[in-house]
Amino acid sequence: MEHFISINQLSSDKIMQLLDSASSFQKNSPTFSKQIFAANLFFEPSTRTKMSFIVAQKKLGLEILDFQADFSSLLKGESLYDTVKTFESIGADVAVIRHEADDWITELSTGINIPIINAGAGKAEHPTQCMLDLLTLYQEFGSFENVKVVIVGDIIHSRVAKSNALALQRLGAKVYLSAAPGYEDNSLDFPYVTIDEAVKLCDALMLLRIQHERHDTQYKTMDYLENYGLTKQRENAMRNHAIILHPAPINRGVEIEDELVECSRSRIFKQMSNGVYVRMAILNHVLKEWGISK
Amino acid sequence: MEHFISINQLSSDKIMQLLDSASSFQKNSPTFSKQIFAANLFFEPSTRTKMSFIVAQKKLGLEILDFQADFSSLLKGESLYDTVKTFESIGADVAVIRHEADDWITELSTGINIPIINAGAGKAEHPTQCMLDLLTLYQEFGSFENVKVVIVGDIIHSRVAKSNALALQRLGAKVYLSAAPGYEDNSLDFPYVTIDEAVKLCDALMLLRIQHERHDTQYKTMDYLENYGLTKQRENAMRNHAIILHPAPINRGVEIEDELVECSRSRIFKQMSNGVYVRMAILNHVLKEWGISK
Amino acid sequence: MEHFISINQLSSDKIMQLLDSASSFQKNSPTFSKQIFAANLFFEPSTRTKMSFIVAQKKLGLEILDFQADFSSLLKGESLYDTVKTFESIGADVAVIRHEADDWITELSTGINIPIINAGAGKAEHPTQCMLDLLTLYQEFGSFENVKVVIVGDIIHSRVAKSNALALQRLGAKVYLSAAPGYEDNSLDFPYVTIDEAVKLCDALMLLRIQHERHDTQYKTMDYLENYGLTKQRENAMRNHAIILHPAPINRGVEIEDELVECSRSRIFKQMSNGVYVRMAILNHVLKEWGISK
Numbered sequence: 070m071e072h073f074i075s076i077n078q079l080s081s082d083k084i085m086q087l088l089d090s091a092s093s094f095q096k097n098s099p100t101f102s103k104q105i106f107a108a109n110l111f112f113e114p115s116t117r118t119k120m121s122f123i124v125a126q127k128k129l130g131l132e133i134l135d136f137q138a139d140f141s142s143l144l145k146g147e148s149l150y151d152t153v154k155t156f157e158s159i160g161a162d163v164a165v166i167r168h169e170a171d172d173w174i175t176e177l178s179t180g181i182n183i184p185i186i187n188a189g190a191g192k193a194e195h196p197t198q199c200m201l202d203l204l205t206l207y208q209e210f211g212s213f214e215n216v217k218v219v220i221v222g223d224i225i226h227s228r229v230a231k232s233n234a235l236a237l238q239r240l241g242a243k244v245y246l247s248a249a250p251g252y253e254d255n256s257l258d259f260p261y262v263t264i265d266e267a268v269k270l271c272d273a274l275m276l277l278r279i280q281h282e283r284h285d286t287q288y289k290t291m292d293y294l295e296n297y298g299l300t301k302q303r304e305n306a307m308r309n310h311a312i313i314l315h316p317a318p319i320n321r322g323v324e325i326e327d328e329l330v331e332c333s334r335s336r337i338f339k340q341m342s343n344g345v346y347v348r349m350a351i352l353n354h355v356l357k358e359w360g361i362s363k
Numbered sequence: 364m365e366h367f368i369s370i371n372q373l374s375s376d377k378i379m380q381l382l383d384s385a386s387s388f389q390k391n392s393p394t395f396s397k398q399i400f401a402a403n404l405f406f407e408p409s410t411r412t413k414m415s416f417i418v419a420q421k422k423l424g425l426e427i428l429d430f431q432a433d434f435s436s437l438l439k440g441e442s443l444y445d446t447v448k449t450f451e452s453i454g455a456d457v458a459v460i461r462h463e464a465d466d467w468i469t470e471l472s473t474g475i476n477i478p479i480i481n482a483g484a485g486k487a488e489h490p491t492q493c494m495l496d497l498l499t500l501y502q503e504f505g506s507f508e509n510v511k512v513v514i515v516g517d518i519i520h521s522r523v524a525k526s527n528a529l530a531l532q533r534l535g536a537k538v539y540l541s542a543a544p545g546y547e548d549n550s551l552d553f554p555y556v557t558i559d560e561a562v563k564l565c566d567a568l569m570l571l572r573i574q575h576e577r578h579d580t581q582y583k584t585m586d587y588l589e590n591y592g593l594t595k596q597r598e599n600a601m602r603n604h605a606i607i608l609h610p611a612p613i614n615r616g617v618e619i620e621d622e623l624v625e626c627s628r629s630r631i632f633k634q635m636s637n638g639v640y641v642r643m644a645i646l647n648h649v650l651k652e653w654g655i656s657k
Numbered sequence: 658m659e660h661f662i663s664i665n666q667l668s669s670d671k672i673m674q675l676l677d678s679a680s681s682f683q684k685n686s687p688t689f690s691k692q693i694f695a696a697n698l699f700f701e702p703s704t705r706t707k708m709s710f711i712v713a714q715k716k717l718g719l720e721i722l723d724f725q726a727d728f729s730s731l732l733k734g735e736s737l738y739d740t741v742k743t744f745e746s747i748g749a750d751v752a753v754i755r756h757e758a759d760d761w762i763t764e765l766s767t768g769i770n771i772p773i774i775n776a777g778a779g780k781a782e783h784p785t786q787c788m789l790d791l792l793t794l795y796q797e798f799g800s801f802e803n804v805k806v807v808i809v810g811d812i813i814h815s816r817v818a819k820s821n822a823l824a825l826q827r828l829g830a831k832v833y834l835s836a837a838p839g840y841e842d843n844s845l846d847f848p849y850v851t852i853d854e855a856v857k858l859c860d861a862l863m864l865l866r867i868q869h870e871r872h873d874t875q876y877k878t879m880d881y882l883e884n885y886g887l888t889k890q891r892e893n894a895m896r897n898h899a900i901i902l903h904p905a906p907i908n909r910g911v912e913i914e915d916e917l918v919e920c921s922r923s924r925i926f927k928q929m930s931n932g933v934y935v936r937m938a939i940l941n942h943v944l945k946e947w948g949i950s951k
Binding site: 104106132134135136137146147148151152154155156157158159160180 | 704705708709711712715716723725905906907908909919926927929930932933
């Protein structure tokens with residue numbers, strides 16, 4: 070019994086099994102015979118991830134405890150551990166946590182007796198986002214074998230670039246990176262290509278959100294799009310079957326030209342839909358593994 | 364299939380049909396055979412309207428996605444369109460939206476594939492408030508024909524005055540306005556009367572909330588009540604059967620004397636109860652029209 | 658039919674009856690045959706109490722209206738009375754209220770037609786916390802007769818010290834107080850002992866949260882723990898069967914040494930679990946007494 074913290078902890082078989090569950094939950098949701106409580110503890114702003122978890126939980130028939138981090142005992146200086154332990158004590162069966170610290174899970178590694186699902190850990194990890202990216206690629210190509218994926222954009226500040234790259238490689242994909250000067254992460258052992266090379270070679274272009282405000286080197290919005298982003302001209306150069314992904318929220322006109330957001334190659338909103346199904350699969354998996362549901 | 368944005372888009376027949384549905388839902392709620400998700404996107408403070416929608420949704424057995432506008436991706440600068448599209452993507456079947464812009468609906472006019480219900484658009488429109496005012500009058504008088512309604516107060520800043528006046532006129536009522544100097548809206552083609560004339564002639568006195576802070580001309584609270592508000596003395600001059608409405612929240616002692624808020628003529632809290640039933644009727648109508656429920 | 662405001666309003670028999678209900682609800686929850694709405698109106702930060710009520714309500718199958726005090730018509734200056742009346746009007750069957758004023762209940766004493774449960778009134782009262790403390794002691798000792806309880810810490814700023822002391826005395830317990838200079842409440846007619854005397858004589862040590870920020874006299878954290886708090890050395894001096902209680906949130910290292918929070922004597926997280934069951938019992942009691950459920 071483990072917490073669901075990192076994509077690295079999962080075997081390739083387990084990943085594939087979760088993707089298959091997610092696909093099947095698109096049609097039918099499992100149901101549980103007893104009342105199960107899920108606590109959502111979001112210490113950072115989030116629409117997409119939090120709401121996606123909530124839809125997943127409601128589709129599974131779970132009861133939801135929605136913690137408002139901005140209006141709570143945190144104001145009284147309570148630790149993350151004590152907050153989670155409180156939810157365990159009042160009856161939470163599983164906790165979904167997002168926190169701005171990269172390593173918040175360390176504080177929870179002993180003493181908590183309910184499963185924890187990582188919904189975002191600082192810049193470090195965001196495994197449910199990774200899983201929904203994988204599901205979207207899997208639905209498209211039926212396999213990861215030799216699928217060419219280029220991860221493009223603010224690599225250094227992304228909490229999905231690293232785990233996506235490693236997971237995709239493990240599953241058989243060919244992974245490339247593309248970043249403006251200053252946006253690279255040199256700790257990652259994948260080849261860098263320019264955006265113009267990227268659009269020509271890829272089966273899937275995985276754009277990341279640009280976080281200009283976190284950088285010393287500032288690019289002007291238009292310059293960024295022209296030099297490093299996905300313009301319509303570049304989109305024209307993509308192979309027929311190639312698709313576009315983006316974790317959203319999107320900076321329209323920065324990493325991608327406005328009109329491409331809903332173009333026929335775009336799987337951006339499909340990724341969001343898929344987010345619900347992978348989260349159902351992960352919740353279901355964790356509840357089963359911990360013996361909470363049968 | 365249309366969004367539910369303005370009272371003007373509804374025929375008189377449709378209005379009457381919704382009022383009849385609302386009355387019947389007071390006794391029995393319809394039930395739906397599948398899980399339906401309603402997203403409530405409130406970008407402005409609201410207790411009454413939001414909670415009223417929530418009760419309506421829960422009585423209909425809907426699942427609710429409650430968006431916290433102050434703690435979300437809005438902080439990351441996401442557009443209204445992308446926010447709504449996100450909710451559509453994760454499974455919302457209907458979106459209830461309040462926003463401070465008068466014309467937010469324009470941004471959503473193409474590309475959104477779920478019905479939208481207007482829960483307040485800046486100073487422009489608030490059709491569910493209008494519907495609950497209509498229901499309260501209809502329950503009282505059994506018809507709108509020749510019912511004399513005076514809309515009193517901060518006409519220029521009200522998002523209900525205009526649509527209420529037009530809808531009431533269309534349904535056969537006689538509409539008058541009454542406002543302190545500076546509070547009139549001269550774009551409305553209805554006769555103005557003084558508050559002393561108003562109380563004597565009306566069947567229903569529809570008070571509006573005064574928003575002193577939005578005006579250049581400031582009235583002192585007591586002066587306002589004495590000269591333009593509903594004092595006990597004026598209430599005494601009302602006809603026996605005449606009633607008082609107010610959309611709330613009430614400035615007690617400003618537009619109405621404190622003790623009159625729950626007097627026998629007051630339908631103020633009944634309006635709130637009716638708000639739930641008209642919202643049930645509107646949700647039910649929209650879900651049926653869009654083929655979401657059967 | 659009364660609101661549930663103070664532990665003083667309950668006879669000893671009624672208290673024991675509620676404790677027995679709470680114990681039985683630990684195994685089985687009662688169910689109601691109709692949709693019942695509970696409104697939670699929290700005007701002060703609270704994780705524990707609010708979430709505990711929510712779990713209790715969900716276990717009872719109630720529908721929950723969750724009021725966000727920071728994002729609401731309060732911004733428009735609405736009174737507490739009008740806010741509660743609004744919830745009554747839209748269909749709330751019971752209201753659970755926490756507010757920073759000691760005497761908020763006075764404003765609601767007439768005109769409100771639904772039961773109100775006090776979830777914390779300023780520094781004055783917190784009867785559901787008192788009930789969960791009582792349940793924890795009752796489970797431990799099977800009776801209150803001659804159980805020696807020392808209430809330790811920031812007596813003057815506690816909203817539970819006074820009501821707990823009086824209720825325990827009424828039920829047969831022997832109550833003592835222990836406080837650092839400046840933290841006493843001399844209006845309470847119970848003997849004061851030092852912390853060193855307390856640990857030796859007590860069956861239960863009921864620690865309170867220290868609120869340094871509310872005091873003129875400031876203690877340094879380490880000084881406070883050494884001189885007035887529960888250190889491991891003092892814990893060693895406790896009788897074999899003696900237990901530790903704390904309402905939480907805990908200032909680890911201030912009123913209690915960090916490692917003692919989850920020691921074998923600690924009932925701190927059990928208190929939280931018990932909070933759910935006493936709140937179920939109180940909600941069930943109030944709904945029955947008011948004829949809302951059968």
